[in-house]
Amino acid sequence: IEAVVPFGGSAVPIQNPNRHILGGKGLGLQEMGSIGIAVPPGFTLTTPLCQIYQQTNDLPTELWEEVKKAIARLENDMGKKFGDATNPLLLSCRSGAAKSMPGMMDTVLNIGLNDETVKGLASATGNPRFAYDSFRRLLDMFGDVVLGIPHEDFEEKHAALKKKYDAQTDLELNADHLMELCQAYYKVYEDKGLEFPQDPFEQIQKCVRAVFGSWNSSRAIKYRKLNNITSLLGTATNVQTMVFGNLGETSGTGVAFSRDPGTGEAKLKGEYLINAQGEDVVAGIRTPEPISTMEKNLPEAYKEFIQNVNALERHFKDMQDVEFTVQEGKLWMLQCRSGKRTGHAAIKIAVDLVKEGICSREEALLNVEPDHVKQVLHPTFPQKVLDSPQYKDNIIAVGLQGGPGAAVGKLCFHTEEAEERSSEDLILVRENTSPEDVGGMWASKGILTSRGGVTSHAAVVARSWGKPCVCGCSDLEIDAQNNIMTIKSTGEVLKANELISINGSTGEVIRCAIPTESPTVDGDFGTLLSWADEIEDSCKVMTNADSGPDSAKAVELGAKGIGLTRTEHMFFDHARLPHVRAWILHGVGIEKLCEFQRSDFRDIFRAMGGKPVTVRLLDPPLHEFTPPLTSVCESMAKELGYDDVHQLKIDIEKMHEENPMLGLRGCRLGICRPELTTMQVEAIMNAAADIIDVDPSANPFPRIMIPLVGNVREFEHQALLVKSTAEKVKKERNKNLRYEIGTMIEVPSAALQSEKIAATKDPETGDFLCKFFSFGTNDLTQMTLGISRDDAGEFIPKYNELGIFKKDPFKTIDADGVGWLLRLSAAKGRSVNPSLSLSVCGEHGGDAASIEFFDDVGLDYVSCSPFRVPVARLASAQAAL
Ligand code: ADP
Ligand code: MG
Ligand code: MG
Numbered sequence: 001i002e003a004v005v006p007f008g009g010s011a012v013p014i015q016n017p018n019r020h021i022l023g024g025k026g027l028g029l030q031e032m033g034s035i036g037i038a039v040p041p042g043f044t045l046t047t048p049l050c051q052i053y054q055q056t057n058d059l060p061t062e063l064w065e066e067v068k069k070a071i072a073r074l075e076n077d078m079g080k081k082f083g084d085a086t087n088p089l090l091l092s093c094r095s096g097a098a099k100s101m102p103g104m105m106d107t108v109l110n111i112g113l114n115d116e117t118v119k120g121l122a123s124a125t126g127n128p129r130f131a132y133d134s135f136r137r138l139l140d141m142f143g144d145v146v147l148g149i150p151h152e153d154f155e156e157k158h159a160a161l162k163k164k165y166d167a168q169t170d171l172e173l174n175a176d177h178l179m180e181l182c183q184a185y186y187k188v189y190e191d192k193g194l195e196f197p198q199d200p201f202e203q204i205q206k207c208v209r210a211v212f213g214s215w216n217s218s219r220a221i222k223y224r225k226l227n228n229i230t231s232l233l234g235t236a237t238n239v240q241t242m243v244f245g246n247l248g249e250t251s252g253t254g255v256a257f258s259r260d261p262g263t264g265e266a267k268l269k270g271e272y273l274i275n276a277q278g279e280d281v282v283a284g285i286r287t288p289e290p291i292s293t294m295e296k297n298l299p300e301a302y303k304e305f306i307q308n309v310n311a312l313e314r315h316f317k318d319m320q321d322v323e324f325t326v327q328e329g330k331l332w333m334l335q336c337r338s339g340k341r342t343g344h345a346a347i348k349i350a351v352d353l354v355k356e357g358i359c360s361r362e363e364a365l366l367n368v369e370p371d372h373v374k375q376v377l378h379p380t381f382p383q384k385v386l387d388s389p390q391y392k393d394n395i396i397a398v399g400l401q402g403g404p405g406a407a408v409g410k411l412c413f414h415t416e417e418a419e420e421r422s423s424e425d426l427i428l429v430r431e432n433t434s435p436e437d438v439g440g441m442w443a444s445k446g447i448l449t450s451r452g453g454v455t456s457h458a459a460v461v462a463r464s465w466g467k468p469c470v471c472g473c474s475d476l477e478i479d480a481q482n483n484i485m486t487i488k489s490t491g492e493v494l495k496a497n498e499l500i501s502i503n504g505s506t507g508e509v510i511r512c513a514i515p516t517e518s519p520t521v522d523g524d525f526g527t528l529l530s531w532a533d534e535i536e537d538s539c540k541v542m543t544n545a546d547s548g549p550d551s552a553k554a555v556e557l558g559a560k561g562i563g564l565t566r567t568e569h570m571f572f573d574h575a576r577l578p579h580v581r582a583w584i585l586h587g588v589g590i591e592k593l594c595e596f597q598r599s600d601f602r603d604i605f606r607a608m609g610g611k612p613v614t615v616r617l618l619d620p621p622l623h624e625f626t627p628p629l630t631s632v633c634e635s636m637a638k639e640l641g642y643d644d645v646h647q648l649k650i651d652i653e654k655m656h657e658e659n660p661m662l663g664l665r666g667c668r669l670g671i672c673r674p675e676l677t678t679m680q681v682e683a684i685m686n687a688a689a690d691i692i693d694v695d696p697s698a699n700p701f702p703r704i705m706i707p708l709v710g711n712v713r714e715f716e717h718q719a720l721l722v723k724s725t726a727e728k729v730k731k732e733r734n735k736n737l738r739y740e741i742g743t744m745i746e747v748p749s750a751a752l753q754s755e756k757i758a759a760t761k762d763p764e765t766g767d768f769l770c771k772f773f774s775f776g777t778n779d780l781t782q783m784t785l786g787i788s789r790d791d792a793g794e795f796i797p798k799y800n801e802l803g804i805f806k807k808d809p810f811k812t813i814d815a816d817g818v819g820w821l822l823r824l825s826a827a828k829g830r831s832v833n834p835s836l837s838l839s840v841c842g843e844h845g846g847d848a849a850s851i852e853f854f855d856d857v858g859l860d861y862v863s864c865s866p867f868r869v870p871v872a873r874l875a876s877a878q879a880a881l
Contacts, residue, residue: 003049004066008033008240009041009077021046023236025096028336035315037308040332041077042091042240043070045208047098050234053212064205067239071204074241083200087124088117090134090242093207095214097235100337102460103435104223105214105235106145108207109277110138110242114198118182122175130247132178133170137277139185139196142203146210147194157184171275204239211237219435226442230806243332245325246277252298253278253325255455256291258309261319261341261463262404262454262505264348266356268292268309271453278323278334287472288453301331312336317359318367319349338367342404342463343375351524361531365877368528370848373871375466376525379516381406381503390514396487396494397509399448399473402459404505406516407446407468410497413480415440427500429485431478432471433458441467446502448509450476468504476509521557521870529558529870532877539854539879540861541872542612544841546570548603551613554866558873561612562604563774563863564705564841567680568620570600577625578639584622585640585651587673594679601687605700614703614774614841614863616744617680617718621665623655661788666708667718677718678725685729688737703740705774710747712756719743719760719769741769742837746776748784751825758829758836772837773829774863775822777844781809784818810843813850823857839863848875855879 005014005022013034019027026044033039045063053059071091075081080089090112095105113121113135122131136158143149161181167173173181189196197203214220215235224230245253255278256270271288274297295302305324308331312320321339325332341349350364359367385391409425412418418428418440428444430437432452441447441461446468449458453472462469477486483496494500494511501514521529532538542563543554551562571580571593579592604613627636632649642648657663670677681704688700704722709715719741730737745751760769782789789810799805805814813819829836839861844850846864851872854862856879864872 003046003060003063004043004070005030005046006043006070006073007041008039010073011041011043019098020233021048021236023047023096023098023238024100024337025094025335026236026238029238029240031315032308032312032333032336035311037311037333038331039334040241040243041074042238043067043074045212045237045239047233047236050212050215050236053209054216054234059209059212064201067204067208068201070239078241082112083114083117084120085116086120088112088120088200090121091204092238092240092242093204093211094238094240095211095235096238097215098232099229100340101220101223101227101229102340103457104220105217106211108138108141108145108211110134110141111203111207112200113138114200114203116198117200125247127247128175129173129178130244132175132182133173133246134244136178136181136185139182139189142196142207143185143189143194145214146206147189147192149188149192149194153188154185157181157188160184208237208239211235219438223435223438226438240334243325243327243334244277245273245327246275247328248275250298250329251275251325251327252294253323254288254291254294255321255323256305256309257339257341258313258320258322259339259345259349259352261321261339261345262401264319264341264345264352266352268306269454271455278325288455298326298329301326301329304331308333313353314358317353317363319345319353340460340463341372343372343378343466344404346372347376347524347528351527362535362881365528365532365535365874366881368874370871370875370878371466373874375405377519377867377870378466379406379518380505381501381514382517385515385517390512391510394511394514395508396490396492396511397473397475399450399470399476399507399509400454400459401507402447402449402454402456402469402471402504403462403467405446405466405468406501406503406505406514408499408501408513408516409445411485411494411500412440412444413478413483413485413496418443427502429476429478430458430480432456433461441465446504447471448473448476448500448502450474450478462504468502470502470504470507470509473507473509518867525870529873532873533558535877535880537880538876539851539859541869541876542614542839542861542863543866543869544845544863545604545866547600548607550866551604551607554869555607555609555611557866557869559611559866559869560861561614561701562608563614563839563845563861565604565613565615567597567615567618568624570597571625580625581627582640584625584655585648587675588641590675590679594683597680597683598687598690601684601702602690605688605691605698605702608700610699610701612701612703612740614705614742614772615680615684616705616707617667617670617677617722619666619669619707621655621657621660621663622669623652623657623660626652626655629653661782667706667714668708670706670718670721671714674721677721681722681725682729685726685737685739686733688739689729689733689735692735692737699738701738701740703742703772705772706741706743707776708747708779709743709745709757710749712753712760715743715750715757715770716760720762723762723769740771742772742774743770744776744779744841745773745822745825746779746783748780748821751780751821754825754828755832759832768833768836770833770836772839773825775825775838775840775842775859777813777818777822777840777842777850778810779842780821781814781818781844784821785809785814807849811850812847813844813853815853819853819857826857826859837861846872848872848878851875852879 007029017030082089092109094107118135122128140154144151252274254272260269270291318338323335409427412426415437422443426444429448449471459471499513501510540560542561543559544564545551546569637645637648706718841863845862846868
């Protein structure tokens with residue numbers, strides 16, 4: 001692969017441009033050039049050079065010859081010379097990795113200006129004001145990016161000069177003022193003992209190095225970490241001919257999305273500024289105008305712009321985010337990429353693009369990220385709350401719609417503090433945000449700023465994370481030093497830690513905590529998920545649910561059944577606990593527990609109709625239900641049938657285990673206290689029969705799952721007991737109740753002898769006893785890795801940092817170890833019983849990356865918590881595509 005790849009102008013488009021090599025910006029420029037869109041000509045220095053730069057802290061000397069040749073082409077195309085004293089070519093040097101990292105890395109504009117060329121630019125354009133403005137920007141950016149001089153040092157001089165000449169805005173400074181400003185900027189260099197290189201080629205060399213170096217700036221590293229961006233080669237560096245949006249009233253610059261990134265509406269959404277350089281829009285220095293006004297001011301350029309945007313959507317089959325500049329009426333596209341969007345927008349756009357014939361259903365499914373689906377399942381303010389006085393009368397300010405959704409939390413004015421208090425619900429309030437703030441933004445529930453538009457840093461980052469954001473709320477005066485903010489129009493003062501709510505969908509700020517609501521799957525969301533379900537050979541998605549309401553919610557969210565009911569959750573209820581304890585401690589009153597469970601199972605079967613309901617027999621060690629010794633008292637002892645507190649304490653202490661996770665739990669309970677298994681199976685089967693009594697057409701489908709089996713005889717013991725009990729109930733109730741028996745595979749030894757477990761037969765009928773395996777990946781991970789899930793939090797972050805783990809194995813399946821066992825077990829099981837159903841229950845069932853693995857193994861379904869069901873439906877379709 002070439003190190004230097006030209007684009008735009010006379011460049012011949014390259015075959016199969018590769019995002020990893022060119023970076024996203026380089027790829028966009030390359031593709032725009034190839035479909036005939038005007039981009040300022042330039043060239044990409046590819047990402048492998050960034051790796052070389054990281055390893056050697058330098059770039060190969062031969063590279064500079066290539067760069068010289070590439071610049072010569074630009075000179076030819078533009079009819080100007082780099083470093084020419086009469087009509088100089090100027091260049092920009094722009095970072096751009098394969099994945100977008102907004103504002104994290106550096107860009108330098110107007111390279112090629114010096115004390116001589118600036119005069120040439122002034123006379124060539126007849127616009128000395130413009131020339132010196134461009135030069136002072138270069139001095140600022142070069143100082144900042146290449147030499148590490150804080151931008152504020154230059155800003156200080158800028159502000160001082162404005163004050164000196166009584167200028168309210170930058171535009172009031174004339175050429176002489178700006179010339180004076182350049183001298184002041186030189187002074188900043190001088191005070192630091194640093195020098196601005198006059199040689200244009202030396203400038204370009206230093207800028208290229210600095211841009212490659214910005215890959216490893218601490219904020220870029222932090223951003224990659226927060227966003228889990230790994231496996232990139234580095235950034236590319238794009239060197240590009242400068243075009244100017246600040247050459248007067250027929251010039252301008254802007255950014256736009258081809259569709260609304262907040263709602264997905266098919267309407268161009270963007271902002272632009274007449275007579276400005278791009279930086280001014282992004283940095284939120286001047287408040288830009290909506291893109292629609294460009295139609296009036298620059299009609300020709302606007303028309304071409306619309307054509308470009310439409311062509312790009314069709315070419316990339318996705319919503320685009322573009323940057324452009326108009327120089328004296330001529331439109332130049334500077335950047336395009338798939339636009340970041342909210343979950344709601346992602347779903348609407350995907351469905352609309354299919355309707356408009358721009359992409360296929362499969363392509364649309366691949367354009368929605370599991371995280372988008374997660375976002376849509378975030379809370380919102382329900383309509384009835386929006387209409388209530390509690391909401392309406394407490395609106396204290398209205399800003400711009402930075403990122404939709406509802407957030408409620410305590411006011412926090414400092415980024416570092418938000419990071420430290422990340423476990424609390426906070427709303428981060430800032431004048432505006434910069435890349436230094438990403439840690440605090442991540443830690444907050446929502447973001448509120450007083451300055452900056454809908455493409456400001458705060459809004460862009462918030463939307464990409466699905467965080468509600470209200471930006472540009474100019475009625476706020478934020479005094480971070482004193483931890484207060486004032487509503488200017490009313491004088492109301494709010495202090496740190498006061499509860500507020502923000503509505504990113506309307507821009508409203510509310511002075512109190514407003515209740516939120518969780519959403520449902522209908523409209524476009526439902527359409528998209530139904531397309532996901534239609535993808536052949538994808539894993540089905542079931543849910544983990546322990547109650548009627550949870551089951552109903554899961555069905556609403558598209559679950560095809562229950563993959564795991566944890567029966568222990570039925571025992572923790574306040575009213576039930578004394579009975580549970582009485583049975584555990586003296587073995588009495590198990591009928592009572594049977595009653596409780598039977599009624600819960602009825603609720604679940606009712607909610608699930610004829611869908612499978614996989615019930616796990618009791619799993620945790622029984623001492624989880626006994627009271628903590630410190631809470632034991634006279635009345636509790638009496639309630640549990642003890643004459644004396646002391647004896648109760650002794651009985652509780654007797655149940656203590658050193659290693660409860662490996663103690664008396666799972667099927668070991670049912671083996672040591674078989675009445676437990678009998679009771680549970682009776683409850684399940686009777687509940688199923690009860691349902692049919694009420695509605696003879698009902699067809700409940702219990703599947704009874706034996707946990708923590710480690711050896712085939714454990715399984716056999718419990719399976720036979722389950723079977724005889726189930727058959728007994730069938731006879732008693734005189735009903736042909738259907739049911740299945742299966743086991744969890746969560747102990748490594750069970751995985752290793754899966755063919756034996758799968759082959760177990762009922763000695764009477766000769767039928768297979770085991771109809772399904774469900775991989776309990778939580779325990780399987782703990783036991784295979786020998787890492788306790790509850791204690792791993794202490795060192796997993798360190799392991800991730802050192803690269804020992806790529807991902808937290810309790811979130812994403814450890815494919816090499818745990819995954820290998822799972823694959824082995826699946827193969828062994830199916831080798832003796834080809835119709836054995838295989839599935840996963842456990843946290844991994846809702847994790848997109850794990851689902852990809854499970855799909856590859858060929859599992860029939862995954863099971864996850866109800867709110868993860870839609871995410872899993874999408875992930876499972878994507879895995880199969
Ligand atoms: P980022 O990746 O942070 O968006 P860019 O490389 O896109 O950085 O540069 C920031 C801004 O600088 C762009 O939005 C654009 O307005 C301006 N810019 C960069 N290169 C050029 C160029 N060759 N001509 C005109 N403006 C440019
Ligand atoms: Mg950009
Ligand atoms: Mg388990």
